[in-house]
Amino acid sequence: RVGIMLPNCPQYIVASFAILRLGALVVNINPIYTARELLNVATDSGARILITLDRLAPLALEIRTKSAIEHVVVTSLAEYSAEAAAPPRRDHTLTLADLVATDDDADLPIARIGPDDLAVLQYTGGTTGTPKGAMLTHRNIFANVIQTETWHYRTYHRGEGRYLLVIPYFHIYAFTVGMMCGVWVGGLQVIIPRYDVEQVLAAIRDFKPTYFPAVPTVFVSLLAHPQVKEYGLQLVRTFNSGGAPCPIEVMEEFETRIGRPLNEGYGLSETSPVTHSTPHLAQRKFGSIGLPMPNTDMKIVDVETGRREMPLGEAGELCICGPQVMKGYWNRPDESAAVLRQHDDGRIWFHTGDVATMDEDGYTFIVQRKKDMIIVDGFNVYPSEVEGVLYTHGGVRMVAVIGVPHAYHGEVVKACVVPRDASISAEDLKAYCKQNLAAYKVPVEIELRETLPQSAVGKVLYRVLRDEAAAKT
Known part of the structure; x- marks a missing residue:
């Protein structure tokens, strides 16, 4: 190693x-x-x-x-x-x-x-707990490169691609979708060692990339730049958001102001990483992670037992079966067995831990991570729903919603908000939530902050917010 x-x-x-x-x-x-x-x-x-x-x-x-x-x-x-x-x-x-x-x-x-020999130990991001080493084989990585490039069909000719990469290679998103795919298509890789919005905009202006994969916080920061429309972003053929859920409001604002579609994909360290995205030539749906990659099967099962397939449109745990699924966790057989389970069809399915739905066209929508779900008086509250409502308020730049323990209700909702300006108050936001959410979903506490804790790739660290909240109790 x-x-x-x-x-x-x-x-x-x-x-x-x-x-x-x-x-x-x-x-x-x-x-x-x-x-x-x-x-x-x-x-x-x-x-x-x-x-x-x-x-x-x-x-x-x-x-x-x-x-x-x-x-x-x-x-x-x-x-x-x-x-x-x-x-x-x-x-x-x-x-x-x-x-x-x-x-x-x-x-x-x-x-x-051999194709099933180990190639990469990819430690999970640790946004929800202790990192584990996902064992990825040569087959896993190569399959995911081919799958990803198939979804990019006809976006550019071989050798003409220019990849702008600010997402770090040490993250599986950039390792596969950036480095490996870039080499596979003979593309130029424009690499930025550390994210800086001015450097990114200058690189777009000077190198005219064809493909720009990033995380949602990068697109939020680009939209916050006062001269963003002066750098030629409309010439980038494909913008792809991954690594964390992208709020619908951010996607809509990006497409309205920049004039280019912002595509959303989905994946995990354990799946090399991509399992879903919207093909270049397919219909796009806001809020959807798209369709399963080629040669990738998915199912949505009940959260309680993980065995019963859910009816169309109903929420359950997303499971994946495909050539990009890891061999297991390094030196963690029990944890491997917990997520890699043999189903009644005899195949091994990876249980993602994410709650999702699928519509009548086969498009998948992530609702929430199972462990992030908040239970208030026995009612399930999905943080993504509360975050989505707060994002529609014009005064919110970033938001993260967590559950905090409560003696009577079990848990209650807390929202950590980065406001756009100092005129926004917690009371205003709470009143806005009351107009748009059932009472049990309304945040009991709204904390206004200058920043949210983020990982090196821009994922919001919910566990840090939960730890901070626990330290105050």
């Missing part, structure tokens, strides 16, 4: 394909991890080599003796910049540049790799 702890940079692509060619496993690691978080992943994965930035070398060396890591390989963003510069030498490290320079193809062993 070889850990890659880098931001988006050419070295990430070089290292990934070298590791896979050798028959080793890529362990994708978030470069903003603390020493504790890095040690957890290094220990769990058993990684023996860690490739990282020169400025992160002290962190890597700090945990090296506590893990199985034998070698720390360093590189720098400057190495592949216009004015290339090697990273400074550090004791007990190797440099990626030296390893590449001394490589001799004739001496490389030929690794015998």
